Amino acid sequence: MTTHPLVTEPSDLIDFDDLLSASELELRNQVREFVQAEIKPYIAAWYEDAHFPLEIVPKMAELGLLGMHLDGYGCAGRSAVEYGLAGAELEAGDSGLRTFVSVQGSLAMSAIHKHGSEEHKKQWLPAMAAGKAIGCFGLTEPTAGSDPSSMTTFARRDGEDWVLNGTKRWIGLASVAQVAVIWAQTDGGIRGFVVPTETHGFTATPIEPKLSMRASIQCEIEMTDVRLPADAVLPGVVGLRGPFSCLNEARYGIIWGAMGAARDAFEDALAYAQTRMQFDKPLAGYQLTQQKLVDMALEINKGFLLALHLGRKKDAGTLDLHQISVGKLNNCREAIAICREARTILGGNGITLDYSPLRHANNLESVRTYEGTDEVHTLILGNKLTGVPAFR
Numbered sequence: 001m002t003t004h005p006l007v008t009e010p011s012d013l014i015d016f017d018d019l020l021s022a023s024e025l026e027l028r029n030q031v032r033e034f035v036q037a038e039i040k041p042y043i044a045a046w047y048e049d050a051h052f053p054l055e056i057v058p059k060m061a062e063l064g065l066l067g068m069h070l071d072g073y074g075c076a077g078r079s080a081v082e083y084g085l086a087g088a089e090l091e092a093g094d095s096g097l098r099t100f101v102s103v104q105g106s107l108a109m110s111a112i113h114k115h116g117s118e119e120h121k122k123q124w125l126p127a128m129a130a131g132k133a134i135g136c137f138g139l140t141e142p143t144a145g146s147d148p149s150s151m152t153t154f155a156r157r158d159g160e161d162w163v164l165n166g167t168k169r170w171i172g173l174a175s176v177a178q179v180a181v182i183w184a185q186t187d188g189g190i191r192g193f194v195v196p197t198e199t200h201g202f203t204a205t206p207i208e209p210k211l212s213m214r215a216s217i218q219c220e221i222e223m224t225d226v227r228l229p230a231d232a233v234l235p236g237v238v239g240l241r242g243p244f245s246c247l248n249e250a251r252y253g254i255i256w257g258a259m260g261a262a263r264d265a266f267e268d269a270l271a272y273a274q275t276r277m278q279f280d281k282p283l284a285g286y287q288l289t290q291q292k293l294v295d296m297a298l299e300i301n302k303g304f305l306l307a308l309h310l311g312r313k314k315d316a317g318t319l320d321l322h323q324i325s326v327g328k329l330n331n332c333r334e335a336i337a338i339c340r341e342a343r344t345i346l347g348g349n350g351i352t353l354d355y356s357p358l359r360h361a362n363n364l365e366s367v368r369t370y371e372g373t374d375e376v377h378t379l380i381l382g383n384k385l386t387g388v389p390a391f392r
Contacts, residue, residue, distance in 0.1 A: 011266050011297040016304055020085075027082050031089040034063060039093035044353035046215040050208065052096065053215070054176060061131030065090075065101050067109040069249070073125035075109070080252065080314035084307055087253045088260030095363035096216030098257045103172040104128060106249035108135025111181040111192060114245055115236035120194050124179055136177040136197075136204075138168040138221055139243045145170075146376050148183070149240060153223065155184040155193060155233075162233065164193065164201075164226040170370070174204035174219035181234070182223070183243050192234035192242050201226040212366040248324055251371045255310060255327035258335035258367060259303040265357035266296045269342035272355070283345065292341050299334045306330065322384040329377040332368040336361055 009016065017025060038056055046053055060066060064076035069083040090098035109128050112120050127133035144151040153166025164184055174180060180195045195202060201224040206217055234242065270293060273284040283289045310327050313319040339361035343350035350358055368374055383389045
């Protein structure tokens with residue numbers, strides 16, 4: 001494996017890299033090099049054109065990024081911290097590209113890995129890890145977002161077969177996926193189904209136009225009498241525990257990813273402030289600008305420390321579910337504020353795609369909404385603090 005030099009972070013005020021192992025730093029730097037070479041030169045055009053670059057999927061697979069935290073079946077078996085570090089680097093490129101890795105690995109592949117049969121795992125996971133098959137995860141519906149228990153998609157038995165009918169919305173990658181994990185009500189509770197997307201009656205339509213996550217794909221899925229064999233059902237779980245176990249994997253990745261976007265926005269603003277001359281000196285020489293930069297850097301440092309702490313707990317098996325809400329709520333909220341503040345340093349130039357902060361801020365509006373809104377994570381933490389559930 002190539003040896004990668006340590007990289008100094010412009011926002012790092014605390015020597016964060018001292019907390020990482022040599023192998024963690026090597027992976028982080030490998031992914032950073034990939035983002036610099038394969039994403040950053042093209043992301044403005046992809047965003048402008050609302051284009052998801054399928055051509056980089058095999059390159060992500062070569063780096064072992066697809067299902068990277070899973071063991072066996074061609075997956076890399078990396079740690080939670082390593083997965084988080086990779087996610088931060090990918091989202092420094094663009095949230096849409098980190099979201100691809102999350103939908104593929106933390107949602108679709110995790111569902112099959114955690115709850116599927118051995119046949120499901122052998123059929124799909126090696127191909128998905130190699131980037132030869134793309135997966136999607138169908139839980140959210142037009143009227144069932146924060147309350148998935150109210151889903152109306154239904155799977156009924158017809159002899160030995162299952163027949164699915166319903167609609168899913170905001171489903172990442174569905175129009176380019178070869179397999180969908182669909183969650184549906186049944187007479188015996190909520191179940192997951194492995195659905196090849198070529199199955200008759202399955203239709204995925206991209207949602208357009210969008211102001212956020214433009215370099216990614218989100219779809220509406222219509223299922224009309226989608227007939228599946230008996231063994232299409234995920235045998236390992238019944239109820240919302242199934243999809244929630246996958247959502248928590250994705251939420252964990254967001255804790256890191258959001259800070260990657262914030263760091264990239266900060267770096268754009270810092271570089272601009274150091275070279276943009278106003279009143280005969282650079283913007284970086286003014287007290288108000290320095291205050292903005294310091295405040296942003298402090299929150300980036302704190303956000304990465306929180307992500308690392310939670311990642312270490314996840315690897316140790318001691319991470320509580322409410323702690324994922326701490327990270328997701330805090331880091332998304334702070335990342336959006338950082339990106340918006342970075343845009344102010346750029347002035348009018350900041351509304352162009354020549355610079356990253358406003359693109360990141362727009363993307364983060366989606367990131368703070370999916371995998372649990374701010375409100376949902378606030379109520380989870382409120383319940384933890386008070387012992388009183390306030391969801392209803």
